Amino acid sequence: MAQFTRAIVRPPAPNFAQGLTSVDLGVPDYRCALQQHQAYCDTLQSCGLSLVTLDPDVAYPDSTFVEDTAVITQRGVVLTRPGTTSRGGEVKVIGEVLGNTFGSLSRISAPGTLDGGDICEAGDHFFIGISKRTNESGAKQLASFLTDFGYTSSLIDIRDIDNILHLKSGVAFLGNRQLVLILALVAREEFRSYDIISVPVGEEYAANCVAVNGRVLIAAGFPMFEQRLRDLGFASTSLEMSEFQKMDGGLSCLSLRF
Numbered sequence: 001m002a003q004f005t006r007a008i009v010r011p012p013a014p015n016f017a018q019g020l021t022s023v024d025l026g027v028p029d030y031r032c033a034l035q036q037h038q039a040y041c042d043t044l045q046s047c048g049l050s051l052v053t054l055d056p057d058v059a060y061p062d063s064t065f066v067e068d069t070a071v072i073t074q075r076g077v078v079l080t081r082p083g084t085t086s087r088g089g090e091v092k093v094i095g096e097v098l099g100n101t102f103g104s105l106s107r108i109s110a111p112g113t114l115d116g117g118d119i120c121e122a123g124d125h126f127f128i129g130i131s132k133r134t135n136e137s138g139a140k141q142l143a144s145f146l147t148d149f150g151y152t153s154s155l156i157d158i159r160d161i162d163n164i165l166h167l168k169s170g171v172a173f174l175g176n177r178q179l180v181l182i183l184a185l186v187a188r189e190e191f192r193s194y195d196i197i198s199v200p201v202g203e204e205y206a207a208n209c210v211a212v213n214g215r216v217l218i219a220a221g222f223p224m225f226e227q228r229l230r231d232l233g234f235a236s237t238s239l240e241m242s243e244f245q246k247m248d249g250g251l252s253c254l255s256l257r258f
Helices: 030-046 090-102 136-149 223-231
Strands: 006-009 050-053 070-072 077-079 119-122 125-130 152-157 171-173 178-181 195-198 210-212 215-219 235-239
Touching: 006 030, 006 090, 030 050, 030 235, 070 090, 077 090, 119 171, 125 136, 136 152, 171 210, 215 223, 223 235
Parallel strands: 006 050, 125 152, 178 195, 215 235
Antiparallel strands: 070 077, 119 125, 171 178, 210 215
């Protein structure tokens, strides 16, 4: 896997609890969310990444989940068009930051919708989720951009899976053709040629883990999955994510890594 050197992050705003969520896990504690976000940022820096930290934005309670605003590859960048209209304005600021770094940017256009959380990069291949947030038009637009960049892609329809919001709620790529998958996705034809690391039943939230420069960041509180990774030789670091889980967020959601 490519080495990451930078990441864009944005701490949660004071009205973080007013954001979108499909789960009923209680109201997030803002101070605790800030502490968890800081620990996440500290961990990225310990992995060798320099951070671009954006100011919290009360206009967009979900804006801490920066991953949904863009798809960054080594050969090109695509700005998304989030599947909920209340998040559309988040893309503008991210576009300005990425434009200063990468220059030319591609964009998903109407009627397409696409959230970055539905995109799993697996080397030179990308899995694109069609979900409640990413529609077929957005998925096909991204696939076309990726083809132009020299990548291949597969579209994965997850609309019939009730317990995941985005594709990366149930899939993670750890390098060397190794994929973390929740049970509901293990039998999908698109994943047959990969080495599957299944997530134990009851620990599905842990599937949203992040491989960063030789380490795997995982959500704390999922001991069976953590042990499974360690048994396979992965160096793992667990991070408390309770307040972000209450708002449908996972580890990958909190940064744009490149």
